[in-house]
Amino acid sequence: MRKSVIKKLVLVALLSMVVPATGFAADTIKIGVAGPHTGDLAPYGIPTMEAAKMVAEQVNAKGGVLGKQIEVIPMDDQCKPEIATNAATKLVSLDVDVVIGHVCSGATKAALGIYKEAGIIAVSPSATNPPLTQSGDYPNFYRTIAPDDDQGKLAAEFVTDKLGAKRIAILHDKGDYGKGFADFSKQFIEAGGKAEVVLFEGITPGAMDYSAVVQKVRREKADAVIFGGYHPEASKLVSQMKKKRMKIPFLGPDGVKGDGFLEIAGKNAEGVYATGPMDVSNLAVNQKAKADYVSKYGKEPGTFFDQGYAAMQTVLNAIKVSGGTEYAGLEKALKSSFVDTAVGKIKFDAKGDAEGVGFSVFQVQNGKFVELK
Amino acid sequence: MEYFLELSSSGLVRGSIYALIALGYTMVYGIIQLINFAHGEIYMIGAFVALIVSGVLTIYGFSGVSILILAGLIAVIYAAAYGYTLEKIAYRPLRNAPRLSPLISAIGMSLFLQNYVLLAQTPDFLPFPALIPDFDFMEPIAHIMGSAELVILVTSAVSMVALTVLIKYTRIGKAMRATQQDMTMARLVGVNVDNVISTTFIIGSVLAAIGGVLVGSYIGQINFYIGFMAGVKAFTAAVLGGIGNIPGAVLGAMVLGLTEAYAAGYISSAYEDVFAFGVLVLILILRPSGLLGKAVTQKV
Structure with missing residues (x-):
């Protein structure tokens, strides 16, 4: 007698957890942001999460995309592949539309297969391992940083x-x-x-x-x-x-x-010549993003902030251009529509690498590194 | 042939720096059978003092060679003071303790001095001014041996000759040899053993500091950690030549320097340490007491 009461209570509890999650699904666009948010490598993941939230807030304040509000769902993977698969499964079960992430190449690789099966596009701000795009194994993968x-x-x-x-x-x-x-x-x-x-x-x-x-x-x-x-x-x-x-x-x-x-x-x-990431600090978008960040958090943004910001911008643009969150439409938009982002004016090539992002050659002239155009 | 000369010159330069440091190891070992692991740090401190002094002198408008000599002199004095104090604080109280105690004390001092410089100065590399000028007469063979390399070779040679004279022909040299042979007996015949040991540390530190200043102005950068690797290599050189033996330390240092240069030049510079320590192993298998280690009664 008592056992069945507990069973019913458990059932009720489970149902009550499921209902709100599906209840609002139609009204928001859900963007999962996966990366290390705790642990040693958190400094590499948190700036991207903050950037995604900042972009979402600004877009939401102007009425969202396609009339829908953007909902950012952070998911911690600690840069560990085994945790990344759990994080990815969880994001899929939460029915996210697009994922920004992951941050570390190893964790990204582990998670990508899961997104691929679920038909979800992932845009990483920082996974630089070359085969992620070049192998062709992950057509759902894009990145706003140049590969190694x-x-x-x-x-x-x-x-x-x-x-x-x-x-x-x-x-x-x-x-x-x-x-x-x-x-x-x-x-x-x-x-x-x-x-x-x-x-x-x-x-x-x-x-x-x-x-x-x-x-x-x-x-x-x-x-x-x-x-x-x-x-x-x-x-x-x-x-x-x-x-x-x-x-x-x-x-x-x-x-x-x-x-x-x-x-x-x-x-x-x-x-002496040296290669280095292109100088993006004079771009208007980049300057505005950094200024917004400083006024909100009172400090300079951390590593991969620019790339995270750009990833969120490209994703929201693709949703807007394709008029929805369907895989095929997003893919086409990401690969064809140029966006003015915090890392420059970019779109993605056939393999998913960003065109217009990357490295420049610098030379020491009069005691300073000067970008060679 | 020219390539061989280029490599030889590079090996001899390395060898002379190793020799300047190795002499300190071997002299101290000869007298009190202690491996002074903090010796590499004295070399590093010498380089830092020279850097600071040359910075100050540059502000006062001194020029190249005078800075080199003055900075070198002050570095040597500072290093001597450090060597003297090191012995007094870390080794003298342990003179009659089991042999492992001063060894641990030496490792402790090495870590202490490294971290002291790290905190007092900086963990980054610092640029060291090229104090040795380019001589015009060296220009035709600058690609084989430059002015800085010539100065290193000459300075090391002069230092070594001076050391030999000091040990062979002066009162303190005689006292050092006596202490090395039998400390108790030397004390009985009136040698002030404590003074002799202090002097040994001072001489070793002076040589190491000269090495530090030369290396700094040769390669143009120093940090708090340079003493560790230089110390390990110099210690290897001392063992290679037969620890406790002064000519042995110089010979060992040259063998080590040339081995590294030839290994890097003819085989691969990725493996220069492998060959350097490979030679050490080989020589110790064939001659366990080192190249000149047999001549026990000759060592100081």
Whole structure:
């Protein structure tokens, strides 16, 4: 007797949870925002969530999209693939229309299959792992950040096409970041077929000097050096190349492009090239987004704020253009309609990477990094 | 052939810096059988003092070489004071303790000094001015050996000759050799052993500081951590040559420096440490007491 009472109570409780969730479904557009909102990596996820909420608030204040209010549903994945699958399942069961996220590449990959089966589009502000788009496994995936290999591709193209180098030496610091950049550069130089890689070698970070490897670059008669790594090693390399009277161009990734390099390498930095994310700080949309953020939260926005803001803008634009939240309509809109976002005027290419987002080459001129157009 | 010379020059430069630091390890070990792990930190502090002093002198309008000499001098004095104090605080109270105690104390001092510089200065790399000017007469062979490299080689050679003279022909040198052979007996015949040990630390620190200043102006950047790797390499050099043996430390340092340069040049710079420590293992298998380690009675 008592047991059946409990059963009924449980049933009532369950029903009462289900009813409100479905009750408002028709009236709002639900955007899931998945990423690390707790744990070590939370600083990478929270800015995107804040950006999505800010865009939603502003759009809602003007009457929403297609007359519907935007509802942002944050979902924590702690950047862990196993938690990301749970988060994705939960978002699907909450019947979200589009997902902004995830943030880390590993977590994104784990979640994408679930969205794919549910027919939900995911736009990540930060998952840079190249195969996510290039493999073609996830047609429902888009991102507002350039993939990892973009930088290596740009470096390869710049050195072979703009600098006209034929014999390129590639050095790296053996770390994930530095060697990754070096590997991609090598891959694109070889694929381009305009130049050969005459030296591909790791150096030991923190070694006293690099004069032996600099001599090796000279012996190989290299006419350009691409270095994958950070600024302390880059400074040492350029100053030793100068000491050995070598005048060939030197190019590093965004780990070199910073004040640290300018300060330590001093006048040896002059003329050094570095790739780095395009400067978006002078875009009107970007400036407004940042100003809104500062006035709301009283501090500067964190990592991936721009990309998160842009992801939300592209999604809402696609919903508006396609007149609904149907998969096919959204896909067409995302790939065809340009949007003025916080990272520039973008649309997505056939694979889901944003066109008009990415890296530029900078050169040190008079002690400052200047973007080369 | 030219490539071989280029690599040799690079190896000798590294070797001389290692030698300047290794001498401190080997002298201290020779006298009190202690591996002074904080020695690399003295080298780092020497470089930092020189950086600060040269900054100040530049403001007062001094020029290249005079800054190098003055900054070097002040760095040497500071480092000597640190070496002296280090011995007094961390090792002297443990003179009669079990051998492991001063060793732990040395590791503690090493960490302490690193973190002290990290907090008092900065965790970032700092630019070090190129204090050694480019000589015109070196220009034709600058790609093999530049002015800075020449100055490093000459300074190290002069320091080593001075050390040899000091140990062979002066009173304190004699006292050092006596203390090394038998501390108790030396004390009985009137040698002030405490003074001798202090002097040994001071000399070792002076040499390390010279190395620090030279390296700073050669590669143009320093941070609080440079002493660790340099210390490990110099210690390796000292063991390679036979720890406790002064010519052995220099020989070991040169072997190590040249091995690294040839390994980087002819094989791969990614593996230079592998070859450096591979040579150490090989030599210790063939000669467990190091290259010159057999000459026990000669060591200081």
